Amino acid sequence: MSEKVLIIGGRGRIGSSVAKDLANFTDAKITITGRDPAAANNPMPAPGVQYLALNLTDHEAVRNAIKGCKVVVHCAGPFQYRDANVLKTCIDEGVNYVDVSDSRGFTSRALELKETAKKADITAVINTGIFPGISNSMVRQGVEKLDEAERIHLSYVVGSSGGAGLTVMRTTFLGLQNPFDVLENGNWKQVKPYTGRETIEFPAPYGKTGVYWFDMPEAFTLPDTFPQAKTVITKFGTAPDLYNHLTWFVANLWPQSWVKNSAVVEFLSHVSYNMTKVTDTMVGTGVAVRSEVNGIKDGKPTTFCSTVVHNSAAVATGIGTGAIAELILKGKLQKPGVWPQEQALATDLFEHLMASRQMPVQEQWL
Template structure:
């Protein structure tokens, strides 16, 4: 029998990109879910091996039935700031493997709290599997492995316009401005305000030198758990640079009560999405990720830098998650418990998956 994959929230841009990757690289049958009973498959998906299922995550009985009919569940229903670990827990109870495109620190902590339960149930759950987090985690692991010891990790990301994604990505950005967060710097936890400490990073063309700012990402908590480093920096920026300055202004000057108001978040999200509909025409919708790891090699200080580039950020997220799904369906990637990508995926498997999808990652030893 063919594998059956359930993609929760699969009608969005990222969810449909994940579905396309799975349909291309596996023989699985894919079920896409959405809340609207009148919903349908995204037009880019063929009905030959895919179908639509109306599903409200609040309906626990319907969720259990859908999960139990699947070999793998892919959770794409963001923003994950609003999500509990209910889908993951349902998968663990049903003995079904799980992965997701989560990008929220709070959700990541809730998911990791289920590690022992998943391990005891023999369920493999791999979280944060898109482009960043996701591919970015594996880039760091690959860089760390080039050194005898690693001390400092610096991850930077830039997205062109909307990134080819929907309004949910805009919500995620503004939700990330709500709360200061802890980061590991020089061996100590420090509290950082979001979208501060602008830094200019050299990305591959067409981005070049681009401003990036502190942004709360799950890698900031999973990488120190995985590698014995002293510092983990995660910074994010957008192109064109005008959006960086506008986001910085909102983060710095708008009252906390505004940023924690759902109506304000919705307003900002839709206004921003409307603006990118225009700017996408000249900024593109691509993504670039840069990993730089500093440490010791052969007794001397050394740095390893990797960069990845894709013309569509949503498609790149589909590649990250779809490749994990493929390896899980094939039985190549089996690790009972709940894990971030760098904790579960070997560099050899990562390189093979990226090569098969023509996502080139350049790496240099400095």
């Protein structure tokens, strides 16, 4: 019999992309969820995918949906708004778990359940997708190329909407609300979101693009994973560059009471989404990630740089998350506990998965 996979939030663009990837690479019986019962009448992401109307506030219904599954994939963001109830329920029911979380607070709450998950013998991999996710594994790959890693610099750029819908817009504006801690030269310091612009050379079609400090869970999971690194930088930007300047304006010149107002966040998300309907046709909806790890190799200072690019950020996220779920389904990734991707996924498996998805990581020594 086929193993059962439940994709919570699978009706959205990210969840649908995960469903498509799993349908392509496994024979799992896939159920996607959404809040609207009428969505059952809409086309499914892939043949054989079933739909279940589910509200995450109904804990008993969530528990019943999770029972009997091999893997649950949590795609119902923004994760700034989510508690860890889905993960807790998976642990209670002995079901493996994967998510696309990108929130510092949610990541911390999930990691608090590590020992409980170990005792339940379930594997939970958080922060999967493209960034975080594939980006984390790119860093691990770079660290392992060196004898000693000293500095990690991760940069991301997304074209227009990224093809990912309103949820990603909300996530971006929620990420502007609070300063956050980063590791620099061995010391933790606080930075403001969307400051510290740098110009980074990404693969085509992006080229030189501005990126800014942005609060990602990698900013604290990577220092934990690779304690020899004294600096970890995570910066994000968008194309066209006009969006960077508009976002900088909101983050740095608007009153904090506005930036933290939920109605304002919702307004900005809808305005931005409508703007991207135009720019999507101009610059595309792709994504690029650049990982640069500085350190020592054979007694000499050196830098290992890797890049990956895809023409759809939503599809790339589906690939990154679907690949992890595939490994768990097939018994190739068994590590009881709760782990960010770079702690769960070995580099040889990562490289195999990227090759199988025809999404090669370009490598370069600088």
